[in-house]
Amino acid sequence: MTTALDPAIRADAEEAMLHLRVGTSTRVLVGVCGAGAVVMALAWSHTTWPALVVWYGVMLLSQAARIWSEVHAAQRSSGRPLKQRLNWAGWSALMSGLVQAASLAFFPSEDGFEQALHTLILLVMSTGAVVYTAGHPRTYYPYMAPILLSLTLAWWTVSDAASERPELALGFGALLVVYAINLLGYARDTWAMFVNAAAMRHHEAMQNQRLAAAVKAAEAASHAKTRFLAAASHDLRQPIHTIALLAGVLKLRHRNDASTEAVTLLDSVVQSLSHQLDDLLDISKLDAGVVKVAAQPLSLPRFLHRRLDEVSNEARAKGLALQLRADQELSVFTDPNLLERVLRNLLDNAVKFTAQGGVTLTLQQEGEQALIKVSDTGNGIPPEQQREVFQEFVQLHNPERDRSMGMGLGLSIVDRLCRLLEIDLQLHSQPGQGATFALRLPLLVRSSSAVQQAPTQPLPPTLDLDVLVVDDEIMVRQATAWLLSEIGCRCQVAEDRASALDAVRTRRPDVALVDYRLRGGDDGIAVVQALREQIPGLPAAIVSGDIGPEQLQAVESAGLRLLHKPLSPRLLQTELHLAMGQRADTHEST
CATH class of the missing domain: 3.40.50.2300 (Response regulator)
Structure with missing residues (x-):
């Protein structure tokens, strides 16, 4: 990835690597100490114990110094520049590599089997450090190079095979060189993946920032729109x-x-x-949020009849037929004033956007619900635009913005009111086949005597x-x-x-x-x-x-x-x- 060369991304990856070293330091300490103990056991019968104890003590001190530098000196919290902290990590890695390579001083006194185990231990530690350092060149190479170079030279010069079967020692040493080259490639690939992961995190963070900025801008635009409309x-x-x-x-x-x-x-x-x-x-x-719901029992047939009467003059002027299908006496518990506004907006829209045919208002029962439908024979609404019509100032069939058609707020108000009244609102429409808006409300009673409409008092x-x-x-x-x-x-x-x-x-x-x-x-x-x-x-x-x-x-x-x-x-x-x-x-x- 080209973004992996970005200095900011590389710096993020190196910070993450330094943090990774802190998180794994305890496990690495246990592994190194265990491996050192095995090396001491291998050489114990062939070497004076003071030399082994001194080496092991130096190794423990080097590990302690490494952990201290990684926890304190190499972290961002130290306040030091990243370059200086990477140098700390690199020098501590070199010190650890040199101390562990120094265990090869016991190599000549070991027999062939012990030399093979000693070699295996150093190879495992060199390979495992790729994960521990994420293959970072400045912290992995200083650790690995002293170990594998010393191990290769030991096999060529002081191993049992070097004196007994030189060709085998030479071949195994060459194999160690090939292994070291492959290990360097593996480390390079690991570091590249680590940097790419940092690049992905960086890209995601940038996208989140852009998204947050876009959301903030949208909120500011919404507030500005509200202030403008208010003014x-x-x-x-x-x-x-x-x-x-x-x-x-x-x-x-x-x-x-x-x-x-x-x-x-x-x-x-x-x-x-x-x-x-x-x-x-x-x-x-x-x-x-200042609109309060004042729910009360409401008989629907007479209520719907009055709503249809309100648009009768406009429908008659356009030659449209109005029809009410409400044979059942159904009642609901809702706010009559808010439901009136919902139906008035739906019926007004139906009459305004219907050129010929008519508008039908239907009431029927579906299970435990009252279903109110407002249907027209207008142009219809394509499925992909049916959510748009509930947005503010949207009028699909009024491109010239005829003011007699309103401002495109009716259905937006209907949508908000239905959510406030907990009414299930659905739109069914196809181009050229008109539109039907369906409202579903829980039933209250079916008896007409159970709900009395308060008469309107003349002023x-x-x-x-x-x-x-x-x-x-x-x-x-x-x-x-x-x-x-x-x-x-x-x-x-x-x-x-x-x-x-x-x-x-x-x-x-x-x-x-x-x-x-x-x-x-x-x-x-x-x-x-x-x-x-x-x-x-x-x-x-x-x-x-x-x-x-x-x-x-x-x-x-x-x-x-x-x-x-x-x-x-x-x-x-x-x-x-x-x-x-x-x-x-x-x-x-x-």
Whole structure:
């Protein structure tokens, strides 16, 4: 491998080799001491014991010095440069090789059998050191060379065979030379494999670093996208919120004159923009984890019928047939509002992307589950693209980005909501054969009498309330005050915390509607807390164009209602109607 020549890779391999020597030092010490003891036994009857003891003691000292140098002087923790530490390891290897080669001083006094055993011991130790040193040239060659050179010379000069059968001694010595050459090749190959292994580790580490950098960049891009969407949504919601309020005022003022059609069209345009911004809001709320599941028993046939009615006008305008197949009375335990959003998005998509034919909503029982299917006769979705449609801003059949088709967030919201509700969501589609989205929910009961749907209470035409509006934009304050006046409320307006506190000293409000982001670094949560210090238990809601996860979680943690701009007149009336109930409860308790 060419990467094996990289200095950084070679350095990594040499560091790993030095570490390997520490890990095997104990086993090598035991082996060398055992081999030395056998050599002493072989020469004991032929040599004076002081010479043997001195040699063995020197060998033990050399091994101790080698181990000390490898554990302390040759490791990275010593702080020495790698070259110097390799020199330490090389000199300690040379010292060990010379001491073990010195055992051949006893060779002439041994008989032929003992010389053969002595030779075998030195060959085994020379061969085993290839593993111990990973064949590293600077630490293996200094150890092996003194042993095999001395052994070859001993066979040629002082062995029994040299005096009795010179040709045999010469041949065996030559064989030792060949063995030494082969051993050097084996050591070289072992070191090459060791370096290649280091190269693979190095490459893997680089890949992991690149992967970590890519993940970090993706996370940064995701956070940047979230911040951009939050900022863009906030800046767009402010003027649209004002337009929505003014459209509500005009709608109330021009109910029966020639302006009604224009006002109605204006209101529908505002609602369309609001729905697209609400898609961004839903994504942010789901990602922020502030959407809570409020499960309750739900009868499905009537629920599905209402969902189909919601898209009937659009389907009729396109000449599409709508069909509901829900003969069985099935009930489930889920959050009706969140399931409503799932089905609304699926049905909206089915109608938008179906040019001819129709849309069918089916309810049936499968075992212990209720199966809801939304089927269309549109273009269909190729199998290889079916995961893509659940990603944000993906629209397969809207290359020109027709705004009437939405922004491509509907199915992404459906996917997140189904995971939150623990609904099994499946897509079945083929090109040219339409698409079917299937939802599976555990059944609750089958009896229609077991689940009662709460009737929708109509809102009163006027609301007798004192309302405090806190917003730092004068257009929003004025538009909100006009709309509140049209529905019978008395309104006080304030632009910051100080003016809001001044206003409540003049007249106690029944409810406060406070913008989240105020000038001067203040925020609506702090303003509500300050107001409640003056009026304990004051009903209040935060009105905001922010969709950032941090802001959503902050309002959630404060226990406040969060109303999102643009705020429709009906939603504003609903919120104030709830405030009337809270005011009545407060009066009864006092």
